[in-house]
Amino acid sequence: MPDPTAPGPEYTMGYSPEFLQLLDRRNADTHAAYLLPHLRSGMRLLDFGCGPGTLTVGLAAAVHPGEVHGIDMEESQIEMARAAAVAGGHGNATFHVGNVYELPFEDDYFDVAHCHTVLTHVPDTDAALREVKRVLKPGGIVGSRELIVSSSFSEPAGEHFPEAWATFARLLTANGGHPEMGKELKRRLLKAGFIDIRATGSFDYFSSADDVAFLYAFIVDWFFMPRVIAAATQYGLATHEQFDQWRMEMDEWKEMAGAVGGLAFGEAIGVKP
Ligand SMILES: C[S@@+](CC[C@H](N)C(=O)[O-])C[C@H]1O[C@@H](n2cnc3c(N)ncnc32)[C@H](O)[C@@H]1O
Numbered sequence: 001m002p003d004p005t006a007p008g009p010e011y012t013m014g015y016s017p018e019f020l021q022l023l024d025r026r027n028a029d030t031h032a033a034y035l036l037p038h039l040r041s042g043m044r045l046l047d048f049g050c051g052p053g054t055l056t057v058g059l060a061a062a063v064h065p066g067e068v069h070g071i072d073m074e075e076s077q078i079e080m081a082r083a084a085a086v087a088g089g090h091g092n093a094t095f096h097v098g099n100v101y102e103l104p105f106e107d108d109y110f111d112v113a114h115c116h117t118v119l120t121h122v123p124d125t126d127a128a129l130r131e132v133k134r135v136l137k138p139g140g141i142v143g144s145r146e147l148i149v150s151s152s153f154s155e156p157a158g159e160h161f162p163e164a165w166a167t168f169a170r171l172l173t174a175n176g177g178h179p180e181m182g183k184e185l186k187r188r189l190l191k192a193g194f195i196d197i198r199a200t201g202s203f204d205y206f207s208s209a210d211d212v213a214f215l216y217a218f219i220v221d222w223f224f225m226p227r228v229i230a231a232a233t234q235y236g237l238a239t240h241e242q243f244d245q246w247r248m249e250m251d252e253w254k255e256m257a258g259a260v261g262g263l264a265f266g267e268a269i270g271v272k273p
Contacts, residue, residue, distance in 0.1 A: 010231070011121055012175045015076055018221035023051050025214075028058025031116055034200050034267040035059075035143040042066045043111040046135065048100045049073075049118030053081025053093070059114060060085065060093040066111075068093040071103065100128045105135045113142045119188070120146045123176030129192035136272040142194060143269045148182035148201070151264035154215070156256060158249035160242070167238045168223065174235045182266025194270030206261040215261045216254040220247070 013019050028036065032055055039045070043063040047056040050070030060068040070081050070093060078095045085093040098104050100115075100122060113132045122128045132142055149169040154161060169179035178184065186199040206215040222228065224247055232238045253259050 010175050011074075012172050012177055012231075013121070013222075014227065015074055016222070016225065016227075018218070018225060020052060020080075021221070022218055023054055026054045026116070028055045028062065031055055031145060031204075032059060032114065032143070034145065034202070035112075035114060035269065036062055038141055038143070038269065039063050039112065044109065045069070045112040045114060046071065046103070046105070046110045046132075048103070048113065048115045048132065049122070050081055050095065051077045053077075053084040053095065055114075055116055056081060056093060056095075057084050057088045057090045060090040061088075063092075063112070064090075065092055069105070069110075070095040071098040071100065073097065073099050101131055103131050103135050107134055108137045108140075109135050111137060111140050113140070114144070116145050117147060119144055119178065119185070120172065120181045121175070121177045125178065125181075125184075125188050126192065129188065129194075133192055133194070133272055138272055140272045141269055142189065142272070143267070144185055144189075145202075145265050145267040146181035146185060147179065148264040148266055149179035152262055154219075154250070154253055154259070154261040156253065156258060158253060160245050161249045161253070163238075163242065164223070164246040167232055167242075170237045171228070171232055171235065174231075174237065182264065185266050185268035189268055189270035192270075193273070195273050196271040197268055198270075199266060199268040201264070201266050203265065204263040212254060212259045212261065216250060219250060 039062040043066040045063050045068045047070045050056045050072050056070040072078050075097050078097050081095045113136055172179040186197050189197050206212055229243050
C-alpha cells in the first residue's frame with residue numbers, strides 16, 4: 001500500500017477559490033443521479049474525496065437517518081463540508097481528514113461507497129479500490145463518476161484550444177492522475193473484484209449565456225492561474241506563448257453566439273460479492 005504521508009505528486013486542481021467555484025455548482029441530484037436510485041433510507045454511506053461536501057449533504061438526505069461519513073485528505077475541505085452539513089441540518093453526516101489508501105473504518109462497515117472526480121486524481125487506483133472494497137459489506141455498492149478529458153470540449157474549438165485540453169490531460173498524468181478514468185471505470189472495478197458493473201456516461205454541459213460565462217471565468221481563473229502555468233511549463237508540457245494564444249482564443253470563444261462547452265464523465269456502479 002502506498003504511504004499516504006509520503007510526499008507525492010501534487011493534487012492537480014488545488015484548493016483555490018478559483019477551483020472551488022466549480023465544486024460549489026455540484027449537488028447529488030445533478031452529479032450523483034446515476035447512484036440515487038440505488039440509495040435507501042438507513043443505508044450507511046462513505047463519500048471518499050468528499051471535498052467541500054456539496055454532494056455529500058445530498059447523499060446524507062437520500063439515506064437519512066443512515067450514517068454518512070465524508071473523508072478528504074485536505075483539512076480545509078473537511079471544515080467546509082462540516083459547515084455545509086450544519087447549515088443544511090444534516091446531523092447524520094460526519095467528516096474526517098483521511099486518505100482513501102487507509103480508511104479509518106472496520107471491514108464490512110458500509111452499504112455504499114461513493115466518490116466524484118477522485119479516482120481521476122488518486123495515483124494508485126488498485127490500492128484505493130482495494131481499501132474501498134475492504135470497508136464495504138458483501139452486497140454493498142461502489143459508485144464513481146470520473147472525468148473523460150479527451151471527450152471534454154469548448155466549441156467552436158478555435159485553432160489551438162484543443163491542445164489546451166490535451167495539456168490539461170497531460171498535467172493530470174504528470175501528477176499521477178488518470179484523465180480518462182471515466183472510460184476506465186468498468187475495467188478498473190472488475191479488476192478490483194467488483195461484480196454486476198453498470199457503466200454509463202453524462203456531461204456537465206454549459207450552453208446558456210450564464211453557463212458559458214461561468215465556464216469562461218472558471219477556465220480563465222483556474223487554467224491560466226500562475227500556479228498552473230508554472231506547473232505546465234516546468235513539466236515541459238506547454239510554453240508561455242501557447243498559454244497566451246489559448247487565452248486569446250478563449251476570449252474570442254466567450255463572445256461567440258454558438259459557444260458551448262462540456263465536461264465529459266463516465267459513471268459506474270459495482271457490487272462487492
Ligand atoms: C476534484 S475534488 C472533488 C471533490 C468532491 N468529490 C466533488 O466532486 O465536489 C477531489 C478531492 O479528492 C481529494 N483527494 C484526492 N486524493 C485523495 C486521497 N488519496 N484521499 C482522500 N482524498 C483525496 C482532494 O483533496 C479533493 O478534495
